[in-house]
Amino acid sequence: MSIEYALVSEGEEDEPIELPTEEDGSLLLSTVTAQFAGASGLKYRVGGRLRGLRLVEERVSPPPGGWAAHRYFCAFPRAVAQPSRPRCSDLIVLGLPWKTGEDAVREYFSSFGELLMVQVKRDAKTGLSKGFGFIKFADYEAQVRALGRRHMIDGRWCDVRIPNSKDGGAAAHRKVFVGRCTESLTAEDLREYFGAFGQVTDVFVPRPFRAFSFVTFLDPEVAQSLCGQDHIIKGVSVNISTASPKRDRGSRSQLLGWGVMEGNAARVYSWPAEAWPAHPQHAPQAPPAPAAPLSPARDTKPYLKYH
DSSP, rough: OOOOEEESSSSSTTTTEEEEOTTTEEHHHHHHHOOOOTTTTTEEEEEEEEEOOOOOEEEEEEEEEOOOOOOOEOOOOOOOOOOOOOEEEEEEESSSSOOOOOHHHHHHHHTSSOEEEEEEEEEETOOOOEEEEEEEEESSHHHHHHHHHHHEEEEEEEEEEEHHHHHTHHHHHEEEESSSTTTOOHHHHHHHHHTSSSSSEEEEEOOOHHHHHHHHSSHHHHHHTTTOOEEETTTTEEEEEOOOOOOHHHHHHHHOOOEEEEEEOOOOOOOOGSSSOOOOOGGGOOOOOOOOOSOOOOOOOOOOOOO
């Protein structure tokens, strides 16, 4: 009994190898993979086009003209691109009690997963805690679990967030502005409602009440998908929009005629001087005759008044 051989190479330009066929004329796939690891089939070229061979039960069937009519090369499965695994980032722990040290922080957050770094920030001179610190998990899922809730550490509620300095401009894309809020909506109501759309890392409700709130998501795509929509939360219709950076909110307030400085600083009004109402005791009088200019023209910047 004569054995028929098939000329097979790894690639179309590679040197071929003669592979023995079976009695029924088929070629075992195991025979192919023994020479070309990872091969999943065979193909050949006809009239400038590629044509594949039928594979049934680990046997490659010959073409209509038999194995000697062509030269064959291997087909390999396409490599499936593995999704990049999210990387853990440094997390800031806010609101730590003054007495809490690194050992207590490590002991608490170890229940979420392995920690690579724990640091409580202290004053360089006194050595006392500044009330915050940093942690970093080895596993991304542990980071997600820690970001999704508040934490009671040594009798005090603490928050875990991704620092803006580490987050770059992405922080603004993860936060949404929730307008038309009422005092009946609490932070927990907002966290529970928006948690159905994605992982919520922070909810800010200003005090005193200001009729708006901010909700921060872990995934910026979730936040952006909600912008421009109206939602009903416990009977209250709220509107979701992009949370503008501070500099944008400041410029927007200038258009309204007011601006608020950060912290407890005074409120700054930037209306032009002529926009301020005249007080009765200081009624406007006729301006004096203009004098010859002794200095360059006065600055025409808006008048600033503090209170």
